[in-house]
Amino acid sequence: QKEVEQDPGPLSVPEGAIVSLNCTYSNSAFQYFMWYRQYSRKGPELLMYTYSSGNKEDGRFTAQVDKSSKYISLFIRDSQPSDSATYLCAMSSGGSYIPTFGRGTSLIVHP
Amino acid sequence: GAGVSQSPSNKVTEKGKDVELRCDPISGHTALYWYRQSLGQGLEFLIYFQGNSAPDKSGLPSDRFSAERTGGSVSTLTIQRTQQEDSAVYLCASSLAQIQETQYFGPGTRLLVL
Numbered sequence: 001q002k003e004v005e006q007d008p009g010p011l012s013v014p015e016g017a018i019v020s021l022n023c024t025y026s027n028s029a030f031q032y033f034m035w036y037r038q039y040s041r042k043g044p045e046l047l048m049y050t051y052s053s054g055n056k057e058d059g060r061f062t063a064q065v066d067k068s069s070k071y072i073s074l075f076i077r078d079s080q081p082s083d084s085a086t087y088l089c090a091m092s093s094g095g096s097y098i099p100t101f102g103r104g105t106s107l108i109v110h111p
Numbered sequence: 112g113a114g115v116s117q118s119p120s121n122k123v124t125e126k127g128k129d130v131e132l133r134c135d136p137i138s139g140h141t142a143l144y145w146y147r148q149s150l151g152q153g154l155e156f157l158i159y160f161q162g163n164s165a166p167d168k169s170g171l172p173s174d175r176f177s178a179e180r181t182g183g184s185v186s187t188l189t190i191q192r193t194q195q196e197d198s199a200v201y202l203c204a205s206s207l208a209q210i211q212e213t214q215y216f217g218p219g220t221r222l223l224v225l
Contacts, residue, residue, distance in 0.1 A: 041218075041221075042219075043202055043217050043219050044154075044202070044216045045216070046213055046214065088153070088154070097142065097159060099214070101153045102153060103153040
């Protein structure tokens with residue numbers, strides 16, 4: 001079992017839909033949780049960064065962490081075609097500076 | 112301000128040749144990371160620098176791979192005697208020492224070994 005599991009998709013949704021992207025993990029030491037967005041032929045771009053459990057909102061994006069279930073989510077409201085990209089989750093423990101990345105979920109938002 | 116830059120953006124080489132990939136981190140970022148991303152795969156960690164030293168080289172796949180960092184800034188990843196399986200996107204990221212969980216990535220170097 002990989003430390004971080006992420007469905008590769010693709011996930012195809014109509015414009016305006018609410019998108020839910022998820023990752024599960026097995027290492028209970030993870031405390032820091034990140035979401036990156038990667039457009040085709042570009043490097044990953046940090047979207048959200050959360051510490052421990054709870055929700056964090058930034059515009060149309062909400063990151064949610066449930067440490068008891070070892071499950072994290074990224075919600076995108078009012079999705080736009082410009083949101084079409086691969087979304088990677090990443091997480092790390094306090095003792096390691098090297099995050100563990102999921103494989104990424106490909107999201108397609110069609111007009 | 113300027114982000115992380117990498118050069119070249121694309122590199123095509125023949126099997127057996129050596130290649131050098133360059134990374135310029137964000138000014139003031141003391142931590143620097145190299146990753147490899149193959150088609151359909153996640154990010155594979157290669158090496159981590161704190162300043163000029165590399166406390167973690169655990170991800171380098173073989174002794175054909177090496178990296179150095181000079182002046183706490185620019186880093187070079189060298190692949191000797193390239194093989195076709197080395198074909199991938201090589202990504203560099205940097206972060207502040209105090210917030211190493213938040214990494215900022217460059218655009219990557221796309222390496223194709225023929």
